[in-house]
Amino acid sequence: MKPIWIVDDDPSIRFVLEKALARENLPTRSFTHPREVLDALADVTAGDPARQGPQVLVSDIRMPGGSGLQLLEKVRELQPGLPVIIMTAYSDLDSAVSAFQRGAFEYLPKPFDLPKAVELIRRAVEESQREEVTEERQTATPEMLGQAPAMQDVFRAIGRLSQSQVTVLITGESGSGKELVARALHKHSPVADGPFVAINTAAIPKDLLESELFGHERGAFTGAQTQRRGRFEQAEGGTLFLDEIGDMPFDLQTRLLRVLSDGQFYRVGGHAAVKAHVRVIAATHQNLEQRVKEGGFREDLFHRLNVIRLRLPALRERHEDVPMLTRHFLQQSARQLGVEPKRIADSALARLEQFAFPGNVRQLENICHWLTVMAPAQVISLQDLPPEVLEAPVYQPPVRATAGAEPAAATVTSMPVAPLASVAPVAQSAPELVGGLHPAAPVSIPVPASAPAAAASWSADAVAAPVAAAHSWEQALETEAQKLLAGGQPEVWDALTRRFESRLIRTALVATHGRRMEAAQRLGIGRNTITRKIQELGLDAPDEA
Known part of the structure; x- marks a missing residue:
């Protein structure tokens, strides 16, 4: 384990802290003034194998040769994630506030209670180790984050599709990250060198959507002063992502179906066919089967898009990813705002994990941005969370009995290989990519068998009794x-x-x-x-x- 660095010109303070931390099996290294610390950090940065960087820095605020606040600023430049504890006399509380504003982990007022000081340093050590693990995970997974089984299934599905240009339909609630999945599918595909063009079909007025998709010729309508290339042409040789496809106007669905079938289209007001060498990925938060039954979506277009279906889980279905995502978004918000990234206490993380997140990952990102601006201290506590989280009831995920799923019968048809998508024979009733190329099946959670009624007695009056899951x-x-x-x-x-x-x-x-x-x-x-x-x-x- 890396040592705790102690900086104080008072040898008695250094001695007391060294002995107390040694009893807790925490290694230390002591310095008498800030210049020594900066020289030691320079050796670590230069890669000196004999030097080991600090796990936590504990510094006095008033020392000859420089102040603790100046040292804090320089340390934050060299090692932004290092927790720094500032020791200060009670008369220096204004300086303590300044220390928080400059990114200190916590301040320790003198004279301090030794057990409380050790406990504070141990908390800083745990935070430092947690941040190191988080940074490693974020470096390993820069595109999408998720360790929950449901997200691991999505990642495996992206890997299985990496050598194919097959049409994919991504389903999932609003804010769950469907465009991120589409971008990952593009990045890990044979057309990764081509452009990725996204269009939200629900955000563009019906009268303009046709021109946006297919372009127009000069003079095609009032205001068409020049020829304009549409999104299909812009995505030539790459991927076109059609977000919220369930909201596409019915008459435009016919034109889109023709492009998917023939691999060519006509600009608005044009007479010459334009070839489309484009891989199409569509996404929706709606139930398209229901839309088809209601007459709001063409059934033939549904089957054209529904070649491979990939379901993206809601955030409440993968609550174990909330801590990782929270720290990632706090780092991201800090970079955007040009401030020091804030840390979050375990109690606040636990409450976020109990929140249902109706807005999914997008809502968590917004909450982290709000906390970066509004949380008063460098460490976000439970009471700093926004009212929408604190006042919401605790979310209890539904538990379903395990149900075996038999593959549904599928009629395999041979589809012509069009320039739009090089496709092997596929099933008309689309399989859903959840762990593999299998037909969609209900997501189920195994329910363990009840524990035996006997239980170990913890005290003389303990009574062993089985507790039902419902209670x-x-x-x-x-x-x-x-x-x-x-x-x-x-x-x-x-x-x-x-x-x-x-x-x-x-x-x-x-x-x-x-x-x-x-x-x-x-x-x-x-x-x-x-x-x-x-x-x-x-x-x-x-x-x-």
Whole structure:
């Protein structure tokens, strides 16, 4: 592990912190003034194999040879993601505010409580390690982010289609990232060197859409002063992405069908056929089968577009991707605004994971942009989240029993190889790419078998009893919160948190026969944290009743 760098001209402060961190198995390296730190960072940047960069920097604010704030600015230039803790006297609180504005992780007022100082440094270490992992993931997946199984299925599907120019229909809710998938399909295709042209058919007035798609000749209508190339010609040798295809006017659907069938079209007012060597990808948030039944979409065009269908999951179906996406969008927003990227606390991330995101990934991106501007501190806390998140009910994903899906019968027809898309024989009822080239099937979540009724006894009065899935402790917590809120209980968050922490720590202490160190290890928290919590909650000894 990389060391904690301590910068202070007071040797007693350095000594105390070094010994306290050594007891926590955290390596340290100490400096007496900022110039030494900058020289050491220069050695690290130059690639000196004998030098290791810091995991966290802890710096005094007032030192001979330079201030901690000046050091903070220079360090942020050299290592933007490094957490910096500024130590300051109580009389320097104005400087502490300035430290936050310049990107400090936190400030530590002097004289400080040593266990609290160590706990703060450990939090900074965890944040630093989390940021390192996040940066590695973002470097490895620059196009699209997602570790959820549903997104991994999408990535595999893009890989399977990488050698084909087959027509693809992307379905998914608004804001789920359909255009990103279309761009990835283009980038990993035989026509990747050609242009990628996108058009939203719902955003262009009906009278202009035909000209936008196919172009027009000079004098074709009032205002047509010159010949104009349409999107099909602009996408020649590449990919044309037709977004929101379900909103295309019915009469234009006929013209689009002819292009897909014949590989050629006519400009508005033109008489000469224009060849189209274009790969078409379409997307919609609508149920096209239903649109066909209602007479709003041509059935023959639907089958032309529905060669391979790729369903993009909603964000609420892949909530485990929310932390990764949140950090990515916070970094992105900071670059756009020219400010230091903000970090986000675990409690705030947990609440975002419980949000339904009706606007999907686009809504999360907007929230991160809002937080970059509006959150007052460098670390985003739970209360900094926008009201739309804090006031929304906790989203409970539906659990469905596992259902085996048999491949549906498909009539295989041989389609002519047109310049528009080089296609092998395909099924008329389009398979949906979810993990492979298989017909669409309901997404199902396995439900594990119920656990045995017997349970280990954690205390003398514990009663082992099976808990039905429908009455989980999360639901009991939600019920209790609703009762307290409805009754006008003040500070519900603090009240429930104290009860939760008390029960959790008491149970761990009983299980470890009162051994605090072992209880802290099993709970995954620090020794200082459990000691402080026991004092705050009045848990001087585990219940023996």
